[in-house]
Amino acid sequence: MLFSDLKISTSKNFSSDGDCKNADLLFRGGFVEKVSSGVFAFLPLGIIVLRKIENIIRQEMDQAGCKEILMPALIPRQNLQKTGRDNVDVIFWPKENTALGFSHEEIVVPLAQNLIKSFRDLPAAFFQIQTKFRQEKRSKSGLLRGQEFIMKDAYSFHSDQKSLEDFYQKMAGAYFRIFEKCGLNVKKIQSGGGDFSEKISHEFSVICEVGEDEIIFCRKCDWGQNSEIFKNQTACPVCGGEISKQKAIEVGNIFDLGQKYSRDFGFELLDQNEKKFFPTVGCYGIGITRVLGTIVEIFNDEFGIVWPKSVAPFLATLVCIGDKNLDLAQELSEKFSEKILFDDRKISPGKKFADADLIGCPLRIVLSEKLSAQNLAEIKFRSSGKIEKVKITEIPKFLETEN
Amino acid sequence: MLFSDLKISTSKNFSSDGDCKNADLLFRGGFVEKVSSGVFAFLPLGIIVLRKIENIIRQEMDQAGCKEILMPALIPRQNLQKTGRDNVDVIFWPKENTALGFSHEEIVVPLAQNLIKSFRDLPAAFFQIQTKFRQEKRSKSGLLRGQEFIMKDAYSFHSDQKSLEDFYQKMAGAYFRIFEKCGLNVKKIQSGGGDFSEKISHEFSVICEVGEDEIIFCRKCDWGQNSEIFKNQTACPVCGGEISKQKAIEVGNIFDLGQKYSRDFGFELLDQNEKKFFPTVGCYGIGITRVLGTIVEIFNDEFGIVWPKSVAPFLATLVCIGDKNLDLAQELSEKFSEKILFDDRKISPGKKFADADLIGCPLRIVLSEKLSAQNLAEIKFRSSGKIEKVKITEIPKFLETEN
Numbered sequence A, B: 001m002l003f004s005d006l007k008i009s010t011s012k013n014f015s016s017d018g019d020c021k022n023a024d025l026l027f028r029g030g031f032v033e034k035v036s037s038g039v040f041a042f043l044p045l046g047i048i049v050l051r052k053i054e055n056i057i058r059q060e061m062d063q064a065g066c067k068e069i070l071m072p073a074l075i076p077r078q079n080l081q082k083t084g085r086d087n088v089d090v091i092f093w094p095k096e097n098t099a100l101g102f103s104h105e106e107i108v109v110p111l112a113q114n115l116i117k118s119f120r121d122l123p124a125a126f127f128q129i130q131t132k133f134r135q136e137k138r139s140k141s142g143l144l145r146g147q148e149f150i151m152k153d154a155y156s157f158h159s160d161q162k163s164l165e166d167f168y169q170k171m172a173g174a175y176f177r178i179f180e181k182c183g184l185n186v187k188k189i190q191s192g193g194g195d196f197s198e199k200i201s202h203e204f205s206v207i208c209e210v211g212e213d214e215i216i217f218c219r220k221c222d223w224g225q226n227s228e229i230f231k232n233q234t235a236c237p238v239c240g241g242e243i244s245k246q247k248a249i250e251v252g253n254i255f256d257l258g259q260k261y262s263r264d265f266g267f268e269l270l271d272q273n274e275k276k277f278f279p280t281v282g283c284y285g286i287g288i289t290r291v292l293g294t295i296v297e298i299f300n301d302e303f304g305i306v307w308p309k310s311v312a313p314f315l316a317t318l319v320c321i322g323d324k325n326l327d328l329a330q331e332l333s334e335k336f337s338e339k340i341l342f343d344d345r346k347i348s349p350g351k352k353f354a355d356a357d358l359i360g361c362p363l364r365i366v367l368s369e370k371l372s373a374q375n376l377a378e379i380k381f382r383s384s385g386k387i388e389k390v391k392i393t394e395i396p397k398f399l400e401t402e403n
Helices: A021-028 A044-063 A077-083 A105-115 A161-181 A260-264 A288-298 A326-335 A349-359 A392-401 B021-028 B044-063 B077-083 B105-115 B161-181 B260-264 B288-298 B326-335 B349-359 B392-401
Strands: A032-036 A039-042 A074-076 A098-100 A124-133 A148-158 A187-192 A201-207 A213-218 A224-226 A243-258 A280-287 A316-321 A340-342 A363-368 A376-381 A387-391 B032-036 B039-042 B074-076 B098-100 B124-133 B148-158 B186-192 B201-207 B213-218 B224-226 B243-258 B280-287 B316-321 B340-342 B363-368 B376-381 B387-391
Touching (some): A021 A032, A021 A288, A032 B074, A032 B105, A039 A044, A044 A124, A044 A148, A044 A288, A074 B032, A077 A098, A077 A260, A105 A124, A105 A148, A105 A280, A148 A161, A161 A187, A161 A201, A161 A243, A161 A280, A187 A213, A187 A243, A201 A213, A243 A260, A260 A280, A316 A326, A326 A340, A326 A392, A376 A392, A387 A392, B021 B032, B044 B124, B044 B161, B044 B288, B077 B098, B077 B260, B105 B124, B105 B260, B105 B280, B148 B161, B161 B186, B161 B243, B186 B243, B201 B213, B260 B280, B280 B288, B316 B326, B326 B340, B349 B363, B376 B392, B387 B392
Parallel strands (some): A187 A224, A316 A363, B186 B224, B316 B363
Antiparallel strands (some): A032 A039, A124 A148, A148 A280, A187 A201, A201 A243, A213 A224, A213 A243, A243 A280, A363 A376, B032 B039, B124 B148, B148 B280, B186 B201, B363 B376, B376 B387
């Protein structure tokens, strides 16, 4: 792909998001534009990264047996009244009796009620990748907290608690794989429930100084809790290990919603003994745009973003010094249009190097007249800064194997 | 794919959309659910069709050189004030100073202004596939007129009128190909301009009795106009041929917006002689959910939907009579999971046949014990009703060639 084709416009200026690193770097690298507080537009480079994250998620949801649907953003007030959530203060009300969806339990439960007519249809699970809206007084964390953001939300329906718990574990496994594929090191932290009064829930959190959450976790085992539910203890209640407190970003969450929502909508089925029951419901969210912002918060240095390979917009930025290798550069760029971003701008190599670092593709390939006289090209690894020389003829092989 | 996996729930009952054929058939076939007036949820079967239409459009937009972006639904009032469109009566206002996007000129023009710094960057074109919102007093046409709907909108920027006109023609060509691939026979009809006062625009319309538009067109040449701009004439102004008046559905439109929006936002560039100019802007829309609704309005019969192959959820529905061929059916369904929808429900063959007709895949394959004794299967073509017998061993070849 050509730099000029994507109309990438990098910037030396910081965005207006103050000291918010993800918004600054994504803006300066030409990935997003801020439209208003907590509202962003995704530019061609940003779209590529967004789609890669979405595809990682979609693949795992398919594997887990969730079927993709798409629910509307406009939600009737009466649906929210049934669950008592019409007073949630983050809701936008474009009309008196119509809310903008901040979550979709109130749509998916009556929908499942229409689709699922027998206990034999259970378990059933649906997911969507869709835009959510939440009024936020302060939206100063770039993509970490938006007024409009893209979310994957999934909902599962079960005939009993055991079935929900099995699926809950399956989804937790899918979540670990999703975040790992995105390069994120997450901790699964209990965020609610665990006593008799409340159903259990977990969040998947990435330790990060700018996070709004505070998590407590064991340094030895995998125990962890959100500080909001944490009861003062000095050691891990599971293994007695040392516990630690850190700021974290919540990138995903999973909830056992019990029968609340199926009761609210009168969603009843007959079991195999013809006895009525309310299906048990699970809910599973991932903030997709937040994941994108989190990746940038974690993977950056003084020069710009350092994308994990799996979500990088391209595998390599290609810079050509002098005109002699332009044809070769063009040819590589066409042959590997999804892997190579060829900086075809008429500016100095120094500026191109700076932008390659800012945009943050894993590799930077340089073709220079001096090196090509020896049939060589230079490859710089963005994360380590290490530079290697490779034979020009071996670049295609190099690109094919670096996946 | 298994019927039970997709949780398809067909219905004999009509939806609540009265005599609106597209909403009724899509609801009864298990493609969509109506959430409220003009607001729909897409179920797993509906998502498959939606994605096929989106991919046809995306491919042609890529070919035409449009780069994909994603703009927000939340639009600041001040942007709409700059163009004088803050009084448009279909706008939802979730907050006093925030509108829900009904179109995106007010976002894309300042965005282009940030990305495009030189006349050398022109022409440039961007598109998005995104959800739009328009308040509608009456939304009784199913997917033809929604309060929330999915649109592809593209915007192009040019240094002069000639460049815009070239691109306008290119996009018109792309539109013809898109609609043809979707099985729709469209007419390109002048919908505005043509005199000195107003810029030109065209709509792409499908003749259909339930359409809200009225178009006048020549029966001999390709001349046509929307009845709103038509000046009473008895013959075609181009070739003198007979003219005809018909109801039609507008599925796409293209506009020469001139310099209005670049002037409104003070988007100025220097030309090669260092003289200032306002880029000329073009705008190109396709109502994606409306295209889906239109396809259903056009392609149906008394038994259900008759999908064109290109957008059909599956190539074939597979019905197995008796248990003898269940393994074979399962095997075919797994091998051709994107082409075969295997009706694995425990209901009568008659009901499965009725649902196969209702859902409307191009082929229906029947495996029966009687036929399989002769190594044969039955294939029914949904559109013609024609039935053929094929050797069971030849089904895979048949599915691979039927594309």
